[in-house]
Amino acid sequence: xTTRHHALTTGLKAALLTTVMTVAGSAAWxxxxxxxxxxxxxxxxPWFDRMETGVDLYAEEHPEMTISQVGPATADSAQQLQIVQxxxxxxxxxxxxxxxxxxxxxxxxxxxxxxxTIVVTHEADNQVNTMANIxxxxxxxxxxxxxxxxxxxxxxxxxxxxxVGSLGxxxxxxxxxAGEENAAKYPGMELVxxxxxxxxxxxxxxxxxxxxxxxxxxxxxxxxxxxxxxLGVGRAIEEAGLTGKVCLVGTGLPNPSAAYLDSGAITxxxxxxxxxxxxxMNEVARILLEGGELTDGMDLGVEGYESVSVTQGAGDxxxxxxxxxxxxxxxxxxxxxx
Amino acid sequence: MRRDANLLVLCVLSVVLLALGGLVSDGAFLSPFNLQxxxxxxxxxxxxxxxxxxxxxxxxxxxxxxxxxxxxxxGVAAGIVAISLFDxxxxxxxxxxxxxxGCMIVGLxxxxxxxxxxxxxxxxxxxxxxxxxxxxxGVAVVLSDGRSLTIGAPDPLYALGxxxxxxxxxxxxxxxxxxxxxxxxxxLTPYGMRLMLTGANPKAAVYSGFRGVRIxxxxxxxxGLxxxxAGIIIAARNVNVKxxxxxxxxxxxxxxxxxAGVRPQGGHGRVVNVILAAVVLQLLxxxxxxxxxxxxxxxxxxxxxxxxxxxxxxxxxxxxxxxxAPSRRLPRAAE
Numbered sequence: 001x002t003t004r005h006h007a008l009t010t011g012l013k014a015a016l017l018t019t020v021m022t023v024a025g026s027a028a029w030x031x032x033x034x035x036x037x038x039x040x041x042x043x044x045x046p047w048f049d050r051m052e053t054g055v056d057l058y059a060e061e062h063p064e065m066t067i068s069q070v071g072p073a074t075a076d077s078a079q080q081l082q083i084v085q086x087x088x089x090x091x092x093x094x095x096x097x098x099x100x101x102x103x104x105x106x107x108x109x110x111x112x113x114x115x116x117t118i119v120v121t122h123e124a125d126n127q128v129n130t131m132a133n134i135x136x137x138x139x140x141x142x143x144x145x146x147x148x149x150x151x152x153x154x155x156x157x158x159x160x161x162x163x164v165g166s167l168g169x170x171x172x173x174x175x176x177x178a179g180e181e182n183a184a185k186y187p188g189m190e191l192v193x194x195x196x197x198x199x200x201x202x203x204x205x206x207x208x209x210x211x212x213x214x215x216x217x218x219x220x221x222x223x224x225x226x227x228x229x230x231l232g233v234g235r236a237i238e239e240a241g242l243t244g245k246v247c248l249v250g251t252g253l254p255n256p257s258a259a260y261l262d263s264g265a266i267t268x269x270x271x272x273x274x275x276x277x278x279x280x281m282n283e284v285a286r287i288l289l290e291g292g293e294l295t296d297g298m299d300l301g302v303e304g305y306e307s308v309s310v311t312q313g314a315g316d317x318x319x320x321x322x323x324x325x326x327x328x329x330x331x332x333x334x335x336x337x338x
Numbered sequence: 339m340r341r342d343a344n345l346l347v348l349c350v351l352s353v354v355l356l357a358l359g360g361l362v363s364d365g366a367f368l369s370p371f372n373l374q375x376x377x378x379x380x381x382x383x384x385x386x387x388x389x390x391x392x393x394x395x396x397x398x399x400x401x402x403x404x405x406x407x408x409x410x411x412x413g414v415a416a417g418i419v420a421i422s423l424f425d426x427x428x429x430x431x432x433x434x435x436x437x438x439x440g441c442m443i444v445g446l447x448x449x450x451x452x453x454x455x456x457x458x459x460x461x462x463x464x465x466x467x468x469x470x471x472x473x474x475x476g477v478a479v480v481l482s483d484g485r486s487l488t489i490g491a492p493d494p495l496y497a498l499g500x501x502x503x504x505x506x507x508x509x510x511x512x513x514x515x516x517x518x519x520x521x522x523x524x525x526l527t528p529y530g531m532r533l534m535l536t537g538a539n540p541k542a543a544v545y546s547g548f549r550g551v552r553i554x555x556x557x558x559x560x561x562g563l564x565x566x567x568a569g570i571i572i573a574a575r576n577v578n579v580k581x582x583x584x585x586x587x588x589x590x591x592x593x594x595x596x597x598a599g600v601r602p603q604g605g606h607g608r609v610v611n612v613i614l615a616a617v618v619l620q621l622l623x624x625x626x627x628x629x630x631x632x633x634x635x636x637x638x639x640x641x642x643x644x645x646x647x648x649x650x651x652x653x654x655x656x657x658x659x660x661x662x663a664p665s666r667r668l669p670r671a672a673e
Contacts, residue, residue, distance in 0.1 A: 043633060071633065073634045079633070086375070086376075090627070101582075111500065
C-alpha cells in the first residue's frame with residue numbers, strides 16, 4: 001500500500017509543480033507601473049486608518065502606480081518585520097515604513113536598500129538604514145507652540161506642570177523641554193513638579209492630575225505629551241469643577257478629545273495629521289523612485305509639507321522635516337475630526 | 339503501520355500553498371529570492387515550536403510559555419557580555435563565538451530553572467512558565483534599560499542570520515540540523531523513549547522506576563537551549579535585540595505544535611512534523627502578504643487551519659479514508 005500511495009502523492013506533486021513552473025515561466029510579476037507600499041505599526045487603529053485615507057488619496061492621484069497600505073494585526077515588531085521581508089521578496093519597488101521599533105528593522109532595511117528597494121521611514125529620526133525619514137515637524141518648535149498656546153490661556157502667569165509618556169520617551173522630553181524654555185520668557189510662570197510620567201494611560205493620568213490639583217490648588221496650567229494624557233487631565237479638571245479656570249494644552253486626537261474640548265476642560269490639542277504624513281511619505285518615495293533629489297525647502301505638494309527642511313539623517317539618508325503641526329481648539333477641531 | 343495523518347496533510351498543504359503562491363504571483367512566489375526569504379523567517383519560530391513540542395511530550399499539561407521571553411533575554415544578556423569583552427569590528431569571530439555561547443548558556447540555564455520549578459516543586463507547567471516568562475522579560479528590560487540593544491553585524495554573525503550555502507539560508511540549515519539531531523535523540527536514545535513513556539502515562543513511569551525529575555528537567559533544559567539558539571538567530575537577522583520582540587510568537591509556537599499533531603496530553607510528537615508545520619504557516623503568511631490581504635485575514639486563516647488539523651486528528655480522517663480501500667493494505671507487522 002505504502003508504495004502505491006507514495007506513487008500517488010509523487011504524481012500529484014509532480015503535476016502541481018509542472019503547472020507552477022509553466023505559469024512561472026510564462027509571465028513576470030507586476031509588469032505595470034511601480035509599487036509603493038506603506039507599512040504601518042499596526043492596522044485597524046484610528047491613527048493608521050487616518051493614514052490610510054492619505055495613502056488612498058495619493059493612490060487616486062497617481063493611478064499609474066500600485067499604492068497601498070498594510071500593517072500587522074498585532075502590535076509586535078516581529079510581525080512588522082515579516083511583512084516588510086515578504087514585501088521585499090515580492091519585489092515591491094518602494095517601501096514607506098512607520099517602524100514599530102526602528103532598531104529591529106535596521107538589518108532588514110539595510111538588505112532592502114542593498115537590493116535596490118527604495119526605503120522611506122516616518123517617526124524614526126534615529127533610523128540609520130533609510131533613504132529618507134519624514135518628520136511632521138521640528139520637535140522643539142512643536143513644544144514651543146504648545147507652551148505658547150498654554151501661556152496665552154494662562155495670561156502668562158501662574159503655576160504650571162508637565163506630563164510625559166515616560167522619561168525615556170525622547171520626543172516627549174524634547175516637547176516639554178522646549179516648553180520650559182519658552183515659559184522662561186514669562187517671569188510670572190512657575191513650573192511645579194515637572195515631567196510626571198503618564199505611561200499613556202488616561203486613568204493613571206487622571207489620578208496623578210487629581211493629586212497635583214490637591215497639592216497645588218492654585219495651579220493654572222498643564223502641558224501634556226502622550227495621546228491619552230489630555231483625556232485623563234481633562235477629566236480631573238472637569239470633575240474638580242475647574243473647567244475654564246485651569247488651562248490644558250497637550251498632544252491629543254480630535255475625536256476622543258471632542259467632548260472635553262466642547263466643555264472647555266481641554267484648552268487646545270496639538271497633533272500632526274497622519275493623513276498628510278502618509279501622503280508626504282509616498283511623495284518622497286515617488287521622487288526617489290524616479291531618481292529625483294531631495295532639496296532643502298522643496299514643496300512636496302502636501303499641506304504642511306510645502307517647504308520642508310532637508311538635512312543629513314542618522315545614517316546616509318536624509319531627514320525631511322515638514323511644518324505639519326496642527327493645534328486646534330473648541331472652534332477649530334471639527335475641521336479635522338478623526 | 340498507521341499512517342501519520344498530520345505528516346501527509348502537511349506535505350500536501352506545502353505543495354498546494356507553493357503552487358497557489360506561484361499562480362497568484364505569476365511565479366514571483368517561487369523565485370529563489372522569495373524561497374530564501376521565507377526560509378530565513380522559519381527558524382526562530384520553528385525552534386521555539388520544537389521547544390513547546392518537547393514540553394508537551396513530557397505530559398502532565400506540559401507547555402513552555404517562556405520561549406520567546408527566554409530568547410530575548412538570552413540575546414540581551416549575551417549581547418551585553420559580548421560587547422563588554424570584545425569589539426565587534428576588531429575581533430568579529432571571537433565576538434560572535436562569545437555571543438553565541440552566551441545565548442546558549444543563558445537559554446539553557448533558564449530552561450533548567452523551568453525544569454526544576456516544574457519537576458521538583460510540582461508546579462503546573464503553564465503557571466510555572468508563565469511566571470518565568472514574566473521574569474525573563476523583566477530581566478531583559480532591566481538589563482537593556484527597555485531600549486533595543488545593538489549587537490551589530492560582525493561577519494560570522496551576519497552570515498549566520500543572512501548568509502546562504504548552496505542557495506539555502508544558513509539559519510535554515512542550522513534549524514534543520516537541530517531538528518534531525520533532536521529527532522534522533524527522541525527516537526534512538528533511552529532518554530527519548532522515557533520522555534514519551536512518561537508523557538503517555540506518568541504513573542506507570544514512576545512505578546517503572548523512571549527518574550521523573552531528571553527527565554522533565556532535561557526536557558525543559560533542551561527547550562531553553564533551543565530558545566537560546568533562537569535568540570542568536572534573531573540577533574543575527576535583525577542586528578538589534580529587544581525585550582518585546584516577537585510577543586505574538588508565544589501563541590504561534592503553540593499553534594505550530596498542535597498543527598504538527600503533538601498530543602497536548604503528552605507522549606506523542608514528531609520533530610519532522612513541527613518543522614513542516616512551521617514551513618506551512620510561513621508559506622501561508624507569506625502568501626497572504628503577497629496577495630496583499632489584511633493581516634487580520636491571516637489570523638482567520640490560521641484559526642481555520644488549526645481547527646482543520648484538530649478535526650483531522652480527532653476523527654482520524656486520513657485513516658478512515660484509507661480504510662475504504664482495505665485490499666490495498668499490505669500485510670505488515672504492527673509497529
